[in-house]
Structure formats: structure tokens, C-alpha cells
Amino acid sequence: MRAPLSILIYQRVLAAPDPLFPESLHGRRFEQHLRLLTRWFRLMPLSRAVAHLADGTLPPRSACLTFDHGYAEHASVALPLLQRYGVPATFFVAASYLDGGCTWSDIVTEVVRNAPGERLNLARSGFASYDIGCPQRRRAVIEMLLAALRLLPPHERLARARSMARRVSPTMLSSDQLLALHRAGMEIGAHPLHHTALASLSNAAARAEIAEGRTRIEDILQAPVRLFAYPSGKPGQDFEPRHGLMLRAQGFAAAVGMGPGAARSGSDLFALPRIAPCEHAGGGAFLLRLAGNLFTRP
16 A cells, blocks of 8 residues: 655744634644654655655655745744754745745734724725724634635735735745755745746746746755745646646646645645644644545545
């Protein structure tokens, strides 16, 4: 029987619990994940796992950790914990966010979180005035705005989010932090330059997003980048087989999406599934989710 490969996807790893979103992953909870993972799984870099998949030599209980977007806390919070437990990981970065960037969703969240008073007027951004008089209402407004903006084209979405804020606090990695991850032995992979779903682009635009995002990262690292992560990553919706062919033609070794199931020898190396762990789950629920994923077909 071919051994399965569990690939986990993490995004934010906060320094402390978030009162507005208490289910969000923070450092203390991530450390609990690492304790369980190092006990029950054989953790390896994604590039090594890909090589094992290609030649059919994947060991039992293999797993990989991956991180998306390129948040600053990947260097300040996640990296020290990974080093403490001796765990390798792969960090996928959208190069346009480096050195002062912030995602549109983080802009919206922080505008509502930090707004003074009990009402927030967003008429100049094409919305209305909202009651934010308690934490529950602030969260509800954030979720409503995010849902509305997701329906817009990427560039309009970002412009509308930026129009809400006079000043945006960066949440993403600096070039120096990216280099520190690389020098610490972590793998660095690429997203498209602007973290845009490739299926929404023409073939020419998709090729350019792939190539430019990779080149910027390689210029910083002075090292090749051969792993790729599709934004959002739903097969058939956010990316298609043609995008795997583009990546292969540009010399990438593998690409990961997002969805249930474990990879096995013979899996499409340019459509590898990743599972998001239940971030607020305790030990038993966390392991149960990973165990169930081993028997789920991608």
C-alpha cells in the first residue's frame, strides 16, 4: 500500500490570542500542534516529500508543514517554535506584499477593530454607517465587509479596502525576514506575484504572475525557488490543469492547492492537496482531523 503524505497549511500564527477572533491560531496553540506532530508524524521538507512521491519511496506517517501569504509573524512567532522542535517547513510568499504590504482582508479587519467610538462610517468607501458598539458587532461588520469585497475583482477589492484606511500598518514579511527564514534552513516557495487566483487570469497574465513572483523572491534569496502554492487553491475553481503545465514549463518541481485528502505516489505533483488543521482544536480533535484526512480521497 502506498504511504500517504499529509500536507498541512497554516496562515497566521499570532503572538497572542485575538479577542475578536479567539479561534485564530496563536503561538501557544501552534506549539501544542508541534508537540503532537513531532510525536506522531515523520516531518520533512516539502521538496524531500515530493522527491519521495516521485520515486515511490515515501516513508509511513510522512507530513509537511506549509505557511501561506508571507506574514511577518512567520519569522517572529512561527520560526522560533519550529527551531525549538526541529521541524522543517515551507513558506510560500506573495512577493508584492513584501516590505510594507498588507492583505486587503487584514486592512478591513484592522480598520474595524481599531475604529474609535460606537459607529463606523464607511460611506466614502461605498458602504454605510455601522454600529460597532461591542466586540460581537465589530466582528459581524468585519465578516459582512469581507464577504461583500470577495465578490469584487482583485484590484477593485484592494482599492476599496485601502480607501477605508488613512494609514495601513504592514503585516507581511520584510526582505530581511524572508532571508532570515531561508538562512534558518526553511524552504521558500512562491505564490503568484499579487496572490491572484490563476484561473481568473488570461494564460499570458498567469505566466507573468508566476514568473515575476518567483524572480523577486530569487533575487532576495540568491537561490532557486522550485515550489509553488495556488492562492485559495480549490482545484477547478482557483486553478486548472493548464496552470500545472505552466509551472512545469517554468521549471517548478511541484505545486500545492488546498483541499481534503493526502497525496500518494502517483499523485499529480502540480495539484497536491493540503489540509488546514482545526486551529482551535485540542490534541484529540487535532489528531482525529489529520487521521481522517488520510482516508479521504482528494
